[in-house]
Amino acid sequence: xxxxxxxxxxxxxxxxxxxxxxxxxxxNNSQFEKxxxxxxxxxxxxxxLHVEIVKFSKGLVLLKFKEIETIEQAKDLKNCYLKAxxxxxxxxxxxxxxxxLIGLDVYTQDGKFLGILKEVLQPGANDVYIVENEYKxxxxxxxxxxxxxxxxxxxxKVIVNLIKGLI
Numbered sequence: 001x002x003x004x005x006x007x008x009x010x011x012x013x014x015x016x017x018x019x020x021x022x023x024x025x026x027x028n029n030s031q032f033e034k035x036x037x038x039x040x041x042x043x044x045x046x047x048x049l050h051v052e053i054v055k056f057s058k059g060l061v062l063l064k065f066k067e068i069e070t071i072e073q074a075k076d077l078k079n080c081y082l083k084a085x086x087x088x089x090x091x092x093x094x095x096x097x098x099x100x101l102i103g104l105d106v107y108t109q110d111g112k113f114l115g116i117l118k119e120v121l122q123p124g125a126n127d128v129y130i131v132e133n134e135y136k137x138x139x140x141x142x143x144x145x146x147x148x149x150x151x152x153x154x155x156x157k158v159i160v161n162l163i164k165g166l167i
Contacts, residue, residue, distance in 0.1 A: 002086070002099055003085060004046070004083040004086070005083060005084060005086055005089060005097060005099060006025050006041075006081050006082070007024065007025055007026050007031070007032075007035070007038070007083060007084045007089065008022040008023060008024045008025050008026070008032075008061060008081070008082045009022065009023045009025065009079065009080070009081050009082070010077045010080050010082065011060075011078065011079070012075075012078055013074035013075045013077075014062050014074070015071070016070070016071045017069070017070075017071075018064060018065070018068040018070055018071065018073055018074045019053075019055075019062050019063065019064045019074060020062070020064075020065075020068070020074050020077055021057075021060050021061075021062060022060060022061040022062070022063055022082060023060060024059075024060070024061050026089065027092070027095070028092075029056060029059075029061055031089060031090065032051075032061045032063070033054050034088070034090070035051050035054075036050065036051055036088075037049070037050055037051065037084075037085075037088075038051060038063075038065075038082045038083065038084055039082065039083040039084070040077065040081075040082060040083075041081040041082070041083055042077075042080050046083070047067075049065040049066070049068070049082075050065060050066040050067065051063060051064075051065060051066075052064045052065060052066045063082075096151055096153070098120045101117055101120060101129075101151070101158070102117060102118065102119070102120070103117065104116070104117045104151070104153075104156055104157055104158050105117075105157045106129070106141075106157070106158045106160060107157055107158070107159055107160070108159075108160060108161070108162055109149060109159055109160070109161050114131050114133065114139060114160070115131040115132045115133035115134070115137075115139065116131065116132055117129050117158060118130050118131065118132045118138075120143075121140075126142055126143050126144055127142075127143040128140050128141065128142055128143065129141040129148070129158070139167050141160055141166070146163055147161055147162075147166065148160055149161050
């Protein structure tokens, strides 16, 4: 399992004091208030940054890092990703990291193998799993209680109920 997970992407600078605008990649933006340290991914390098100030604006997170003091320094971070330690990210009960779900085997409740979970879409109301079989055919499964019955990370599988009209 990966120890560092992406939590946001810097999309621009903000103001003249080194703030950056971040598109959050977490379910709950308030998570950023708990982060003390984030890791900036630039090409192949990771840089540790210490969070000084967190603000919110129009679905974005505005961050000020101790190490970034000018607008020029902030502009240099545009398009970079921010990562956090897995242990610093709090999940709601029953939630999972997407990175842990990719590659799981997907079975029906009666044991029929459907394929491998290849991608998780997040279009709005609920996530959608893209499951691909050995013939490269894809099945789209809504992540709702009537469909996704169990996620078993230890045994590397997802159990689903194919409700009528789903496929």
